[in-house]
Amino acid sequence: MFFLLLFILLIGFIVFYAGGTNTVWPHLMYLPIIFASFLFRKTGGIITCIVAGIILGPLMPLNVELGLTQSTYAWVLRLLIFTGIGVFSGSLFKMNDKTVKKVKLLQAQTLKTFVSLLALRLQQTEDHCERVAYNALVLGKEIGLSGNELKDLYWAGILHDLGKLTISEEILLKPSQLNETEFQEIKKHPIVGAQIIMSVSEEYQKVTEGIITHHEKWDGTGYPYGIRGQEISIYGRILAVVDVFEALCKERPYHKARSEEEALAIIQAGKGTHFDPLMVEKFLKIYNEGRIIVNSSIPALYWRKTKKAIKRKKLQ
Numbered sequence: 001m002f003f004l005l006l007f008i009l010l011i012g013f014i015v016f017y018a019g020g021t022n023t024v025w026p027h028l029m030y031l032p033i034i035f036a037s038f039l040f041r042k043t044g045g046i047i048t049c050i051v052a053g054i055i056l057g058p059l060m061p062l063n064v065e066l067g068l069t070q071s072t073y074a075w076v077l078r079l080l081i082f083t084g085i086g087v088f089s090g091s092l093f094k095m096n097d098k099t100v101k102k103v104k105l106l107q108a109q110t111l112k113t114f115v116s117l118l119a120l121r122l123q124q125t126e127d128h129c130e131r132v133a134y135n136a137l138v139l140g141k142e143i144g145l146s147g148n149e150l151k152d153l154y155w156a157g158i159l160h161d162l163g164k165l166t167i168s169e170e171i172l173l174k175p176s177q178l179n180e181t182e183f184q185e186i187k188k189h190p191i192v193g194a195q196i197i198m199s200v201s202e203e204y205q206k207v208t209e210g211i212i213t214h215h216e217k218w219d220g221t222g223y224p225y226g227i228r229g230q231e232i233s234i235y236g237r238i239l240a241v242v243d244v245f246e247a248l249c250k251e252r253p254y255h256k257a258r259s260e261e262e263a264l265a266i267i268q269a270g271k272g273t274h275f276d277p278l279m280v281e282k283f284l285k286i287y288n289e290g291r292i293i294v295n296s297s298i299p300a301l302y303w304r305k306t307k308k309a310i311k312r313k314k315l316q
C-alpha cells in the first residue's frame with residue numbers, strides 16, 4: 001500500500017513537472033489504479049482512484065507555465081472516470097477470483113470422486129484412504145510441514161493407491177502370494193495414479209510426487225524407480241510409514257490383521273531400510289501420544305474441514 005501511494009505521488013510529480021494536466025501524463029495514473037484493483041479488488045481500486053483523483057485534482061495546475069488552474073468540473077470528472085475504471089477492473093479481477101475458485105472446487109470434487117471409486121474397487125471403505133491421509137497429516141505436521149504442503153500431502157494420502165483402479169480384481173483381491181507377472185502389474189500403480197492426477201491439473205505436481213514414491217524404500221529396494229534416502233519425496237516417505245501401518249492393522253485378502261504392537265514392531269524393524277528413520281521416530285512418538293487413528297473413522301475428513309482443523313490446531 002505504501003509503495004502504491006509512493007507510485008501515485010511520483011506520477012503526480014511527473015504530471016506537475018511535465019507541465020500540468022493538459023499534457024498526456026495524467027493517463028499514467030491508470031497504472032496504479034489497475035494495479036490496486038488487482039491487489040485489493042474493488043474497494044482498493046476505489047480508494048486508489050479517489051487518492052489519484054485528488055492528487056491530480058484541485059492543487060494540480062492545468063498549465064504550470066501559464067499558471068492556469070483546472071475547473072472543478074474537469075478534475076471531478078477525471079476523479080469519477082478514475083473511479084469507474086477502478087470499479088470495473090476490480091470487478092473483472094473479482095470475477096476471475098470466482099472462476100478460479102469454481103475450477104479448484106471442481107478439481108477437488110473430481111479427486112473426491114476418485115476416492116469413492118477407489119474405495120469401491122478395493123472393496124474397502126473410504127475410511128481406509130481417509131485414515132492414511134489423516135495420519136499422514138498428523139505426521140506431516142509433526143515434522144513441520146506448512147499449510148500448502150499439508151494440503152498436497154492430504155491429497156497424496158487419500159489418493160495414493162488411485163492407480164489400482166486399472167488393475168484387475170483377480171490380482172487386487174488374490175488371497176495368496178502374487179506371482180512375478182502379477183507383482184509387475186501391481187508395481188505400475190504409483191505411476192498410473194500420478195498420471196491420472198496430473199491429467200486433472202498440473203497444479204498437483206507435489207501430490208503426484210507423493211503418489212509415485214509411496215512404495216519407494218529408504219535403502220533403494222522399493223518401486224517403481226528404486227530411488228533411495230532423500231531422493232524420495234518427503235510425502236512418499238511419510239506415506240510409506242502410515243500406509244504400511246494402516247495395511248498391517250487391517251484384514252487383507254492376503255493377510256490377517258495384525259495387532260497394533262506387531263505392526264509397530266514391523267515399522268520399527270524397517271527403520272533405515274524400508275522407512276526414513278526420522279519418519280519412524282516421529283511416527284512412534286505421535287502414536288505413543290495417542291494421535292494416530294487406527295480403527296476409528298474420521299468424521300467428514302474433507303480437505304476444507306481438515307484445513308479448518310489444522311488452523312484450529314486440532315491435529316496437534
Ligand SMILES: [Fe+2]
Nearest residue numbers: 160161214215
Ligand atoms: Fe500403493
